[in-house]
Amino acid sequence: MAQKPSIPKGTRDFSPAEVAKRQYIMQIIKSNFEKFGFQPIETPSFENSDTLMGKYGEEGDRLIFKILNSGDFLAKADENLLNNKDSLKLTSHISEKALRYDLTVPFARYVVQHQNEIEFPFKRYQIQPVWRADRPQKGRFREFYQCDADVVGSTSLWQEVELVQLYDSVFSELGLEGVTIKINNRKILSGIAEVIGASDKLIDFTVALDKLDKIGEDGVKKEMTEKGISAKAIEKVQPLFQFTGTISEKIDKLSELLASSEEGLKGVAELRFICDSIQNLGLDKSVLDLDVTLARGLNYYTGAIFEVAPPASVAMGSIGGGGRYDDLTGIFGLKNMSGVGISFGLDRIYLVIEELNLFPETVTSTSTALFINYGEKEALYAMKAIASLRKAGVKVELYPDNAKVGKQFQHADKRGIKFAVIAGETEMEKGIFALKDLISGEQFEVDFIALQSSLQK
Amino acid sequence: MAQKPSIPKGTRDFSPAEVAKRQYIMQIIKSNFEKFGFQPIETPSFENSDTLMGKYGEEGDRLIFKILNSGDFLAKADENLLNNKDSLKLTSHISEKALRYDLTVPFARYVVQHQNEIEFPFKRYQIQPVWRADRPQKGRFREFYQCDADVVGSTSLWQEVELVQLYDSVFSELGLEGVTIKINNRKILSGIAEVIGASDKLIDFTVALDKLDKIGEDGVKKEMTEKGISAKAIEKVQPLFQFTGTISEKIDKLSELLASSEEGLKGVAELRFICDSIQNLGLDKSVLDLDVTLARGLNYYTGAIFEVAPPASVAMGSIGGGGRYDDLTGIFGLKNMSGVGISFGLDRIYLVIEELNLFPETVTSTSTALFINYGEKEALYAMKAIASLRKAGVKVELYPDNAKVGKQFQHADKRGIKFAVIAGETEMEKGIFALKDLISGEQFEVDFIALQSSLQK
Numbered sequence: 078m079a080q081k082p083s084i085p086k087g088t089r090d091f092s093p094a095e096v097a098k099r100q101y102i103m104q105i106i107k108s109n110f111e112k113f114g115f116q117p118i119e120t121p122s123f124e125n126s127d128t129l130m131g132k133y134g135e136e137g138d139r140l141i142f143k144i145l146n147s148g149d150f151l152a153k154a155d156e157n158l159l160n161n162k163d164s165l166k167l168t169s170h171i172s173e174k175a176l177r178y179d180l181t182v183p184f185a186r187y188v189v190q191h192q193n194e195i196e197f198p199f200k201r202y203q204i205q206p207v208w209r210a211d212r213p214q215k216g217r218f219r220e221f222y223q224c225d226a227d228v229v230g231s232t233s234l235w236q237e238v239e240l241v242q243l244y245d246s247v248f249s250e251l252g253l254e255g256v257t258i259k260i261n262n263r264k265i266l267s268g269i270a271e272v273i274g275a276s277d278k279l280i281d282f283t284v285a286l287d288k289l290d291k292i293g294e295d296g297v298k299k300e301m302t303e304k305g306i307s308a309k310a311i312e313k314v315q316p317l318f319q320f321t322g323t324i325s326e327k328i329d330k331l332s333e334l335l336a337s338s339e340e341g342l343k344g345v346a347e348l349r350f351i352c353d354s355i356q357n358l359g360l361d362k363s364v365l366d367l368d369v370t371l372a373r374g375l376n377y378y379t380g381a382i383f384e385v386a387p388p389a390s391v392a393m394g395s396i397g398g399g400g401r402y403d404d405l406t407g408i409f410g411l412k413n414m415s416g417v418g419i420s421f422g423l424d425r426i427y428l429v430i431e432e433l434n435l436f437p438e439t440v441t442s443t444s445t446a447l448f449i450n451y452g453e454k455e456a457l458y459a460m461k462a463i464a465s466l467r468k469a470g471v472k473v474e475l476y477p478d479n480a481k482v483g484k485q486f487q488h489a490d491k492r493g494i495k496f497a498v499i500a501g502e503t504e505m506e507k508g509i510f511a512l513k514d515l516i517s518g519e520q521f522e523v524d525f526i527a528l529q530s531s532l533q534k
Numbered sequence: 535m536a537q538k539p540s541i542p543k544g545t546r547d548f549s550p551a552e553v554a555k556r557q558y559i560m561q562i563i564k565s566n567f568e569k570f571g572f573q574p575i576e577t578p579s580f581e582n583s584d585t586l587m588g589k590y591g592e593e594g595d596r597l598i599f600k601i602l603n604s605g606d607f608l609a610k611a612d613e614n615l616l617n618n619k620d621s622l623k624l625t626s627h628i629s630e631k632a633l634r635y636d637l638t639v640p641f642a643r644y645v646v647q648h649q650n651e652i653e654f655p656f657k658r659y660q661i662q663p664v665w666r667a668d669r670p671q672k673g674r675f676r677e678f679y680q681c682d683a684d685v686v687g688s689t690s691l692w693q694e695v696e697l698v699q700l701y702d703s704v705f706s707e708l709g710l711e712g713v714t715i716k717i718n719n720r721k722i723l724s725g726i727a728e729v730i731g732a733s734d735k736l737i738d739f740t741v742a743l744d745k746l747d748k749i750g751e752d753g754v755k756k757e758m759t760e761k762g763i764s765a766k767a768i769e770k771v772q773p774l775f776q777f778t779g780t781i782s783e784k785i786d787k788l789s790e791l792l793a794s795s796e797e798g799l800k801g802v803a804e805l806r807f808i809c810d811s812i813q814n815l816g817l818d819k820s821v822l823d824l825d826v827t828l829a830r831g832l833n834y835y836t837g838a839i840f841e842v843a844p845p846a847s848v849a850m851g852s853i854g855g856g857g858r859y860d861d862l863t864g865i866f867g868l869k870n871m872s873g874v875g876i877s878f879g880l881d882r883i884y885l886v887i888e889e890l891n892l893f894p895e896t897v898t899s900t901s902t903a904l905f906i907n908y909g910e911k912e913a914l915y916a917m918k919a920i921a922s923l924r925k926a927g928v929k930v931e932l933y934p935d936n937a938k939v940g941k942q943f944q945h946a947d948k949r950g951i952k953f954a955v956i957a958g959e960t961e962m963e964k965g966i967f968a969l970k971d972l973i974s975g976e977q978f979e980v981d982f983i984a985l986q987s988s989l990q991k
Contacts, residue, residue, distance in 0.1 A: 081646065082585055082866045083582065083647065084577070084578050084581060085631050088579075096574040108927075112924040117550055117557070117899055118553060121542065123665075123677075144599050144633075145599075145601065148621070149619075151621040162606075162608040164607050167608065172602050198934055206579060220579055232935075233934035235913060235932060235934050239932075358914075410538070470565075474571030475692060475696075
């Protein structure tokens with residue numbers, strides 16, 4: 078035990094300062110979720126393995142943390158698998174539970190399991206950690222929080238409108254100016270695939286188109302050709318290379334471009350409703366933009382697709398994303414439950430706010446004042462004041478030992494505590510306190526009422 | 535997948551109503567922790583196995599959930615262990631991480647790992663789930679929250695005084711009348727063991743003495759004799775059979791009884807300081823009582839021992855406990871770090887508050903008002919009001935579809951929403967809203983300002 082202890086790679090300890098900042102962000106997300114009518118649920122950290130396995134693809138299955146069965150887990154294990162050291166197949170014999178990989182699958186499981194208690198449409202939010210056995214790297218952890226809001230049981234496009242407003246409301250309250258909420262629609266992507274006549278080339282197409290800013294029209298067209306997209310197809314979508322203007326103008330262009338695709342036009346109509354409504358209702362500090370290259374979650378999203386980019390001054394990937402999936406709960410046997418939801422990327426939002434210096438100074442868990450300890454009798458005098466201050470909601474504490482006064486002041490300083498309260502023999506006799514502002518160095522004699530009102534400021 | 539999905543035994547889903555109530559309790563605990571100068575930390579859900587194993591005894595080791603190594607975990611596993619199906623020994627070969635079993639050991643690990651960044655004395659709180667592979671039963675779960683506050687790096691008895699106040703402050707704010715904070719001291723137990731001349735019989739002694747109310751003095755003495763405690767020893771502690779009166783009187787009796795034990799008298803002095811201070815400072819709704827049968831955590835506590843009993847009207851075990859341990863961080867190589875801490879039992883506190891009907895009516899995550907949806911144009915009118923109300927902090931929502939009005943009202947009813955706002959064509963033309971109180975059935979025409987002030991009440 079001489080070795081200094083450590084924690085598993087990809088996990089983190091959070092100091093008091095970090096917890097306070099994380100809670101500040103989560104509190105704003107949570108209060109906005111509730112203002113928008115979302116209600117919290119919580120699901121267990123681990124689920125039965127068959128609830129999770131097979132829901133995230135082969136790669137996902139590999140990244141799920143499995144929990145070893147308790148007790149004599151090998152007793153019933155297949156001997157052949159053991160002898161062959163077949164880790165993959167043995168897993169299901171010695172592990173029946175696994176840590177949550179995201180919040181969406183547990184939510185779908187929850188909805189199906191509790192369908193008779195739930196009043197639909199059901200707007201739920203969930204802020205809980207998830208675990209992935211991913212290779213840790215900068216900004217990617219094996220344990221991290223997801224903050225999700227989803228509605229299930231309604232196909233109304235007002236949900237999409239509200240989710241755009243919700244993003245705007247949260248990021249505006251966090252003080253972020255110029256967040257871009259990018260929107261696209263799966264049906265528009267399908268329409269484009271129809272038009273270029275190659276749905277298997279859709280990802281190649283959007284990936285190439287996304288590079289327009291960087292490599293220019295010719296570069297993009299070259300890449301598309303290399304990927305096997307025909308010159309004729311590229312010609313058909315020529316308007317996408319001059320895809321500028323307001324959202325309304327962009328939607329008009331798409332409407333023309335996708336005129337031959339029924340599916341595509343459905344997507345245009347959905348987009349138009351959402352964007353027009355947002356235009357009518359207005360956003361606070363964010364901007365809504367249409368981005369036809371947005372193709373996240375292509376395998377499960379069926380309608381709107383969202384992704385949020387931080388203010389342009391910060392070099393960082395998306396800080397949120399989401400979309401509509403028409404069959405959320407089908408995997409658990411409950412058909413025809415359309416869902417739409419968004420997620421907030423807590424860790425990245427934290428980094429953005431830190432970089433832009435937007436955490437309010439008041440975000441701290443430290444005490445407002447430290448009472449200096451001058452010995453048993455004086456400490457009791459201090460403790461009486463402390464009890465009253467705490468009742469009034471003021472965060473205060475007594476230095477626990479009658480140590481050298483210099484050491485006690487140093488403690489306040491290192492802890493970032495703003496005030497010291499001196500309650501020695503002199504003050505005690507006069508029934509007063511000396512309040513010292515540790516930043517300005519000023520010191521005043523105050524009675525209890527003045528002390529309380531000073532510390533409550 | 536036709537089978538209805540379920541969750542692992544011993545785990546729970548929490549509905550919106552349950553989450554709201556749990557958060558209400560946790561919020562009160564948290565805000566009191568901070569008022570008392572404790573700061574939050576968070577540690578990872580899983581730790582390296584060697585951080586946890588061997589810290590909770592053999593039984594504890596068995597109850598720790600182990601996480602299977604990712605990838606081809608059998609590749610490096612010992613063939614003999616596999617062939618012999620030696621589950622116990624194989625575990626450390628195929629599992630390097632384990633889920634947190636409590637918050638104390640991770641805290642000790644945190645203190646040692648971050649000792650150079652921490653300013654001592656360090657008052658930390660931690661509210662996080664822990665996991666135990668215990669047999670699930672009523673009130674015992676495999677995943678549950680612990681709410682701990684500990685101070686490390688100070689031997690001052692003011693800490694114990696503050697922890698008693700902290701218990702009182704939390705339970706009083708929760709509305710509980712007559713919670714009993716029971717206190718004892720390890721050194722007093724040592725003193726009693728000295729006096730009865732059999733330290734190996736201490737637990738038998740306290741267990742028997744604890745039954746005084748139920749089986750009477752003769753019954754207790756009979757049990758003690760059966761357990762091998764001599765008649766002479768029982769005679770020596772005769773005062774404990776009439777151990778009544780105020781705390782001060784009880785302490786006086788102990789002082790006499792333990793006159794021959796240096797250790798015991800140290801315990802008496804500590805108790806006296808704590809109890810005198812609390813008497814001087816006063817408690818709100820709780821009662822402090824001395825209970826010499828309190829012997830929890832006998833193996834690690836070295837000073838004060840705490841346990842909290844709910845109001846007598848509720849039949850329930852302890853709702854909190856804690857104590858002083860002189861060598862918290864020694865297991866990780868950092869000596870001479872005294873710690874003292876307390877824990878709140880969230881699940882039991884929840885049941886007590888539920889049973890006494892003490893959850894405020896306002897504890898709910900549901901919306902204050904539902905706007906009835908009369909179609910696209912009207913919904914946009916409603917959405918404008920909704921956006922303003924949300925900015926003012928009011929929780930409101932629009933029924934997403936233009937469904938039958940009766941169905942929409944039913945939805946509000948089932949969700950426990952108090953008000954419906956009718957914004958149909960008539961209201962829209964007049965620029966007003968009809969506000970319907972769904973409990974009284976009353977309905978008023980209001981302008982936006984009146985609407986907002988009604989819903990903010």
